Structure formats: structure tokens, C-alpha cells
Amino acid sequence: MKIQTKRIREIIVPTKLIFKKQYHEITNISKKFVIRDYKIKTVDDKIDTVTLNNPHPNADPQTGEFCIPHKIREWELNEKSLNFIRVMMRSFNLDDCYFTPWDEIEYKKI
Numbered sequence: 001m002k003i004q005t006k007r008i009r010e011i012i013v014p015t016k017l018i019f020k021k022q023y024h025e026i027t028n029i030s031k032k033f034v035i036r037d038y039k040i041k042t043v044d045d046k047i048d049t050v051t052l053n054n055p056h057p058n059a060d061p062q063t064g065e066f067c068i069p070h071k072i073r074e075w076e077l078n079e080k081s082l083n084f085i086r087v088m089m090r091s092f093n094l095d096d097c098y099f100t101p102w103d104e105i106e107y108k109k110i
Helices: 070-074 079-089
Strands: 003-012 016-019 022-029 035-043 046-052 091-093 105-109
Touching (some): 003 079, 046 070
16 A cells, blocks of 8 residues: 655635525635645555645534545546646535634635
């Protein structure tokens, strides 16, 4: 079994919010939610976990592990899969989350 962890340093600003199955644009957000780096662990060259170093409603507050669909765990880490993960991190899915940051964001319905 081959296990590797890749640290990715890039800035990702969450811009979308899903709440009650409706899409919203985030117009203002606390700086603590801006992602500056994250780690992706692979097992046998397949994505296993994505871990953030800052709070995100879709990441476990204790471990930082970002919730990803099970299907992603069948993918190899490449530019296509990385882009999919980036899109997920740019969104707050508040229909299925660990916490809701209502006091730390502003948004409008799309």
C-alpha cells in the first residue's frame, strides 16, 4: 500500500452558498474562511482525504477533514480531480454541514 500526502498552497475564496437547495453568491466573507493551503492524502494513487487548515462548514472542526463524495475516492489525483475539489471548497453547502457561519458572511440569492 502506497500512501502519500501532497500539500497544495493556493488561495481559494469561497464564493457560493447552498441553503435549502437554493444557490446564493457570497458577497462578503470573514478572512478566516479563505483557504491558503490544504493537503490531499492518496492511497495507491487514489484520493483518500482532503484536509484544510482553516474552518469550512463542510470540514470537520476537530480534524479539518473536508467532506468529499465517496466517488472521488476512486479518482487519481490529477488536474481534473483537483479542479473538482477546488470547486467544492469554493462552496458552502449549508444543507449538510458541521456549522453555519451566518454572522461571518454576507450573501445574495442567485
